[in-house]
Amino acid sequence: MVSVAGEFPDARFFEAPDGERLAYRELGEGRPVVLLHGLTADAESWFAAGAALAPALAERGHRVIMPDFRGHGRSAKPQSVESYPRDVLTDDALALVAHLKLDEYDVGGYSLGARITVRMLVRGATPRRAVVGGQGLRELLGTGGGAGSALRRALAGAGTFEPGTREARTEQYLRARGMDPVALLHVLDSIADTPHEAVARLDGTPMLVVMGTEDERLASARELVALLPSTRLVEVPGDHGTAAVAPELTQAFVDFLAAA
Numbered sequence: 001m002v003s004v005a006g007e008f009p010d011a012r013f014f015e016a017p018d019g020e021r022l023a024y025r026e027l028g029e030g031r032p033v034v035l036l037h038g039l040t041a042d043a044e045s046w047f048a049a050g051a052a053l054a055p056a057l058a059e060r061g062h063r064v065i066m067p068d069f070r071g072h073g074r075s076a077k078p079q080s081v082e083s084y085p086r087d088v089l090t091d092d093a094l095a096l097v098a099h100l101k102l103d104e105y106d107v108g109g110y111s112l113g114a115r116i117t118v119r120m121l122v123r124g125a126t127p128r129r130a131v132v133g134g135q136g137l138r139e140l141l142g143t144g145g146g147a148g149s150a151l152r153r154a155l156a157g158a159g160t161f162e163p164g165t166r167e168a169r170t171e172q173y174l175r176a177r178g179m180d181p182v183a184l185l186h187v188l189d190s191i192a193d194t195p196h197e198a199v200a201r202l203d204g205t206p207m208l209v210v211m212g213t214e215d216e217r218l219a220s221a222r223e224l225v226a227l228l229p230s231t232r233l234v235e236v237p238g239d240h241g242t243a244a245v246a247p248e249l250t251q252a253f254v255d256f257l258a259a260a
Helices: 043-047 053-059 088-099 112-122 137-141 148-156 166-176 181-190 196-204 218-227 247-258
Strands: 012-015 021-027 031-036 062-067 106-110 130-133 207-212 232-236
Touching: 012 088, 021 043, 021 053, 021 088, 031 053, 031 088, 031 112, 043 053, 043 062, 053 062, 053 247, 062 088, 088 112, 088 181, 106 112, 106 247, 112 130, 112 137, 112 196, 130 247, 137 196, 137 218, 148 166, 148 181, 166 181, 196 218, 207 218, 207 247, 218 232, 232 247
Parallel strands: 031 062, 031 106, 106 130, 130 207, 207 232
Antiparallel strands: 012 021, 021 062
């Protein structure tokens, strides 16, 4: 039974191509839309106060499908590096689409989820529409820097930092959320970059880019839209963190995915 809008749905599970048990949640009924969360988040992030994107889409007649990436949430957090080959999160997302037998669907993500959205397109996924939140051209190419390097330092040195340091606070935050430092480090190492020419070939896919006005990636988002003339950019209030829960971001997703 599909949960009604406003309720956080129970986890369901499917088997990834390598046999790992991965979680996803569903809300609402109608045209499917797959939402892909950011690094260190999970499906619950789509219910965040102020944005509540999943309930908003469900209320507009969407079947909202929200996986937990491996290494996150209720999904498996294997410890071996062999469980995180290059682009494995895309493998998992494509496997979920196949598991649910989705033909007509939309897909969108924020931060890491946006990168996986683009990887799905590059690897042959054919959603009706796609939303890329919090990422621009440089991030897709792997030249944008960002928070990954700082997080990698915190994960690689887990358990060794002096109390009160930024790295120690980051580690404490992750552990309080039930995150596994070993699994997250493997996730970071698995992320695949997308070549410039592959991004350029996506111009035929109806795509929305959403970026915070205070996000350091805003210039990169404008470069992505310049490369893909059919793509539209919506700027919403906030930086990379606060824009993710801005009501304006929810409105941008809802309006774009509701369009005929």
